[in-house]
Structures are given as structure tokens and as C-alpha cells.
Amino acid sequence: MSRLPANALRFKRALLKWYRAHARDLPWRTTRDPYRVAVSEFMLQQTQVARVLEFYPRFLRRFPTIDALARSGPKAVREAWEGLGYYRRAANLHQLARTVVREHGGAIPDDPATLETLPGVGRYTAGAIAAFAYERRAPAVDTNVARVLGRAFVPRGRGIEGSRDRRAKGSRDRAVWELAGCLLPHSRRTAWEFNQALMDLGARICVARKPRCAECPVRAACRTGASK
């Protein structure tokens, strides 16, 4: 997708306006510390925001820096993660800290391709750390964002969501990542807001089962919402 869809500008303006008035107040949004952003992203893989809000400060009190985490033993890391579940994430985060200290001088990289080489970091998490910690113009497409973009920009019947065919899914994934990259505003700060705004819209309005189109701020620019 080399050109922006016709409804893109309208969608972006409406989304940013809504986000600036209604953004969720989340502790990992008030920092650009890459370690703190990485901790939040690992916790948010497979866990709801409300639950992460309980555990995030506790973990950071126990391991305030990437060096502190890298120096600790697996038992202490697991204890600090206790209650969040999916302990594989804690083990990966621990390994990431050790790798960053050993191979990157303690500085989490800012480039998505390098980030993807770290333990537990897939394409989404790499994009999210680059975008949210370093304000890089990097797309970060999770399930919520893919759903919003699919509904807003792909005509019904050719949905980014839908087919279970593996090849179709692969080309759908490529299309949604490309679209997410094309939509990013040029200013790094605004790109940061835009990525956060897509996540908020997917989590609060354009939800999986019953999208709340009647109260959606981008409805007039959405190919699904406008046709309802």
C-alpha cells in the first residue's frame, strides 16, 4: 500500500483530537525510559491493563534499572512476577536485561530490527519499544490495532480480519503493517501519540465483539462505521 487511503487524513485528525482529550493516564506513558517501557510491554502481552497497573510499580520498585534486573537471579525475578502469570515473559525479560547489559552496554536499542533479535521481542514489541521509548516513527500493530485498521480502511468483504487461510493471513498481516507505517504522522511526537491513540481506540471503542460505532470519534472516516 504505497498511497494513503482517501479517508486517512480525516481519520488521523479525528483520532488525535479524541486522544488528546480522552487519553488513558498510564504510568508507562509518562516515561521515555526504554527499560520501563519494555517492562510494561512484556507485562501487557496477554494481560489486561488494569491488572498490569497493580504489578508494574511493584516490579519496578524491586528492579528499578535494567542493571538491577540483569544482576538478579531467576528466583527473585519469578517472585516479583508472582500473580501475573505466563512466567515465560518474566524469564524472557530477565534474559533481555542480561543480553542488553552484556552486548549493548546496558542501553536498550532503538532500532526495531535490532530489538527483534532480543529474547521475547517479536515484531509488535520491537515496534512498541522503538515508538514509545524513543519516539521512532515505527508502527506497532497488536490485535487491537489490526482490528481498528481493518475496519476503518478495508472495504467489507475484503477484510484484514476474517479468512483463516494461512497465505491470506500472511498477506493481510503485511498489508496492515504497511498501512500502519504509511499512516504515521511525520512528527515523532505526533507519531507517538498516534500509536497510543490507535491502542486506546481498539481497547475502549472499537472493541472485538461489538464495536461502539455510535460513540466512535472516527466514525465519519471509518469504512465500517460510516456504512452502519
Ligand code: SF4
Ligand atoms: S466507527 Fe466502529 S468500526 Fe469504525 S473504528 Fe469506530 S468503532 Fe471501529
